[in-house]
Amino acid sequence: MSHQPVNSHQPIVFEEWKTADGAMIAVARLNTPKALNSLSLEMIRQLTPQLKRWAEDDNVRAVWIEAEGDRAFCAGGDIVALYRSMTEPQSGSGASEGIAFFTEEYEMDYLIHSFPKPVVCWGHGIVMGGGIGIMAGASHRVVTEASKLAMPESSIGLYPDVAAGWFLNRTPGRTGLFLGLTGARMNAADALFVGLADRFIKHDLKAAVVADLTAHNWQGKDAFAVVGSVLRQHENQSTDALPESPVRTHFDEINRVTDADSLTEMVAQMMELSNGEGWLAKATRPLEAASPTSLALCWQHLRNCRLDSLSEVLDKELTLSKNCLSKGEFVEGVRALLIDKDKQPRWRYASLAEMDSEWIDSFFEN
Template identity: 45%
Template sequence: MSDLPVIFETLATADGKHIGVARLNAEKSLNALNLPMIDALHAQLQRWEQDDAIAAVWLEAAGEKAFCAGGDVVALHAGSAAYGEQLPDDSAQTFFEREYRLDHYLHVYPKPLIVWGSGIVMGGGMGLLCGAPVRLVTETTRMAMPEITIGLFPDVGGSYFLSRTPGRAGLFLGLTGAQFNGTDALYLGFADGFVPQAEKAALQHHLCAAKDWSKDAVFQHVLGFCNGFSDQQPAAQIEPHQAHIDSVCSGDNLLATIDAITGYDGDDVWLQKAAKTLARGCPVTPFLVQKQLQKACELDLADVFRMELTMAVNSARFGHFKEGVRALLIDKDRSPHWTPATFAEVQSAHIDAFFEAPFSVHPLADL
């Protein structure tokens, strides 16, 4: 097996062109994104963009367990500050800047780009998937934006795609980190087609037979293949809960919303888990989620990524992120010592500070 962070191949098409295949290659870490992966993928996508022989790009990952379980937050832990301390270096800002540049590039990529989002797709994986014009899910797809568990916020464009979901679903998912499947992804607008995992090779063969390589034509060509599998989709989780989600997330009083979600006392396992995750989460994160989604409704895509980089660097500066990662993934004691310690203690000044740019010239000003 290659030890390259991303493996690149090509598939020959019927008309003599090629499809560039990029495969994230960190199966043991569930293809968690690190800087070598980000840099290699971005550079190759740029080369393929300029190569007339490349008609389209297919992005997948090694193994069947995960497309991408998120960013390599354990590596980011070392470059983040504990409460009251200074950042040890600029590694956190470098990582977030390059990750967001890649995510933004996927959104504006000029050639057809198909992402095979099978298995776990969380955090940074959602950023890769949601940026593509053709997003595919399978029966094993398991998605989430679980940043509340580590003192971060739904980044990688989460402000943009969560703010554009049906009803109040985006807010609920950002607050609770609730997991959802491929059927839910289609409903939320995070995916375009469902294909059983076993049909990947058949789909690639079908794609290679395309004659028109415009984005719209490839989109329709791929979705035509997907149409035969709707009866194999897993049972929906979001849409059946939409009325409840809209009810508990109604209004602008966030503390009331938190109480409504965490106070659930029914027997629905999905809602029970969502309630527990929120109750144990970083007290600052829900307030960040509410504000970032409100602001994103009035921002274009580039401004969203600029806002999120400001928030991400401040998250690395202020201590919440380092403490969350420590408790969940470093010491694994699952007992984070948050500051502030409760939702009720969070003040507007705490939240406003996350949106104040810590740089004189924004690193993403050129997007």
């Protein structure tokens, strides 16, 4: 089904697709393609109440979340806007807008995870950071031949959040730890392998998927089963386009280099791979420029959350993120990578070996 832009100036467009039995599939379309659909506080404040209304509306059978444009579903949170709110005196908001952003983002993520109806997320193109936060909670997570997923927060002085303490602890072996530390890019097959996606469907079949969902009579049927059946049918038509999974291919090597008694030892083992060729070298190379603080936060956070519930993880992440806003590493990382673009961040510690453990402990304190 093609769509016509509605209120195209809005950062999120809401639509309703009528089904054969007169019910509807509710649609949320992220609509800032020039910014790679990066998630702003305004977008969160529009999407959260709309999701709550759809949850209560008996005529809504399922929710469909997609994005405008072909490049990205969502490249993450709008961290440049956060940076400006914290560093420009005229904004007057200091860290308060950042705290509001993370608080409300995590509430939205939890709402999607616990939504009482099917949520289909069409994760086409770039899906990073806050984009994975939206996608991870959906009941039916679709990736395409163009999907590129990553949690690259260590490059900007942050850490993998948006419930990463929950979903990166549920991946095969130690792949979640590897992906969190390196920010390595995953393709569609990788996302399926590590459990961040459920279905691979070619992007040019999207209109047919929507047509089949709207053609259904949903009355008296299990809505989750209806969605699953339609997606499975189109996945079966897409197998010829599924790429190889580098994470699966290199699974044993990933587990080998993440087998260490300390983070310093682990990162040293991982960085030995960065001098070579191929996917593993490319995946581990960003470790050299990453914030040592971020690496330590990722390592400790995943260890702390192994047995936690989703809500417990998000509570811990809110504490961590508030401290990241106030301690300078995040601001410096965004400055170096996205504002001045000198790619020369002045991290508080130059290496893990120099780092004071009390510094890391302070991030986990309320």
